[in-house]
Amino acid sequence: MKNSIYDTIIIGGSYAGLSAGLALARFRRSVLIIDDGNPCNKNSKESHNFVAHDGESSSSIIKTVKSQLLQYETVHFLQDTVGEARALPNYCTVVLRNGKLVYGKKLLLACGIQDLLPPINGFGACWGISIIDCPYCHGYEFRNKKAVILGPAKKAKKIAALLKPLHTEIALIEPSPALKQEEETNISDDLQVNNTYNAINSIQHKNGMVHAILFHNGESKPADLIYAPRPFKLSGDLHAQLGCKETKHGYIRVNKKQQTSVRHVYACGDNSNLLRSISSAVYSGTKAGMMINSTLAVESHHK
Ligand SMILES: Cc1cc2nc3c(=O)[nH]c(=O)nc-3n(C[C@H](O)[C@H](O)[C@H](O)COP(=O)(O)OP(=O)(O)OC[C@H]3O[C@@H](n4cnc5c(N)ncnc54)[C@H](O)[C@@H]3O)c2cc1C
Structure with a gap:
């Protein structure tokens, strides 16, 4: 195993990924959040049905969350796109745009989904x-x-x-x-x-x-x-590269701990949630962060 290894690498720094990051940060876990700034709701000027933020713009909510999260000394944020990811027996690796390899004990996919829009003008x-x-x-x-x-x-x-x-x-x-x-x-x-x-x-x-x-x-x-209810696809193909199983509805399959079918790999947010909303993404992200933290605690105890 590498010396320089994050406790968790989170791919996707929107509602789900940032919520997971916060739970991990509060246990001083080293976290790398990688995000390429393309959330699914970027066209909407206002967000609704999210308590305490009804009517606020999504970008301003995210900005606040990020600035609070970056106060924690173990959290690192990188604006980048992950093109490759692997889960090995003892750790995971991801490849950044410049080809650099980064290592994590756990990998959390919070990459969201992409709506498939029809080719209708306007x-x-x-x-x-x-x-x-x-x-x-x-x-x-x-x-x-x-x-x-x-x-x-x-x-x-x-x-x-x-x-x-x-x-x-x-x-x-x-x-x-x-x-x-x-x-x-x-x-x-x-x-x-x-x-x-x-x-x-x-x-x-x-x-x-x-x-x-x-x-x-x-x-x-x-x-x-x-x-216009739209069909969707999972964002990118990292889940497929890693070999994560999907549900019959096309989401990443997770268990009660937000763990995928692949060891060390977790998922949260829209990519594994039937009920699409900011509050669901926050809930599943928080849960993923807490579950990863408790798993890391158990694993370090057994070493
Ligand atoms: C148009 C629209 C309006 C909406 N309005 C509301 C609303 O008002 N209220 C509400 O409750 N819900 C709303 N929703 C739903 C809500 O936006 C989503 O449920 C929520 O954003 C899901 O959060 P998420 O973190 O799972 O994914 P997202 O917010 O989609 O974020 C995924 C992040 O992962 C990043 N990413 C993906 N792949 C990679 C990669 N390979 N490398 C690096 N980064 C990557 C993306 O850039 C993105 O920032 C709306 C959805 C849409 C489509």
Whole structure:
């Protein structure tokens, strides 16, 4: 084993990774947090549904957390991208952009997930601003505005029922290239839901604020907010390089201790959480930090 070895290397320095770092720092564990500054919510100007920070910008929350964490003398932060990672019988290694190898007794993957956006003109510019996937995060700010749910009808109808307290009129659009017949969907007596199937040409917007959806047949649909549940993939391929098993939903499989199927490797945050939110990422990150710390304590006791 190398002389210069961190107790834990954390890849991903956003909500999950920083929370784990804090728990470890408070036990004077040496921690290297590596982050390349690309969190999934970077487009959103405000974060919601996170106690004590409702309405604050995500970057300002992260800035505060980082500055508090860096007060601990055993914490090191590196702005870099990890391209390679290995788990060996007694320690882990990661390779930085410049080819430098770093060693850690434990490795924590807090790299998040990537939303797969459709190639529709204007969609990316509005993502996280007025096209969203989570009504808990950004629905309330658009209450009583014209909402459209974009997605497979079955899922969209469930979302429409959930949105009833926020919007009185909701349109469902299945972005299928085949133009099908318009149909009415009966979600409840007092909620009007129009279910149309149409091929979308582009999203009309100003600075990310949607005002209409333009279809290939020339028609358009006015909208203020679009709910668009998106498929995702795990960020990068470090989990695959390490051989971490995935769940049937495509997350990194972890046990109650946030440990993956690979020895010494842990995961936390969106990459291993079905319930996507800042508070879930903070919870699982804190748990990972505490579990790694107690494992390190047991392992050093047995040496
Ligand atoms: C548009 C949008 C808006 C949202 N709004 C809210 C909200 O208002 N309230 C709420 O509760 N939740 C919100 N969420 C969900 C919330 O943002 C996530 O649950 C949370 O950010 C997950 O934290 P995380 O640390 O797991 O991942 P992320 O925040 O995505 O951070 C992952 C970090 O890992 C880094 N990284 C990845 N791979 C590497 C690598 N190989 N090397 C170095 N660094 C790497 C990335 O740069 C990134 O900084 C929103 C999500 C989206 C997509």
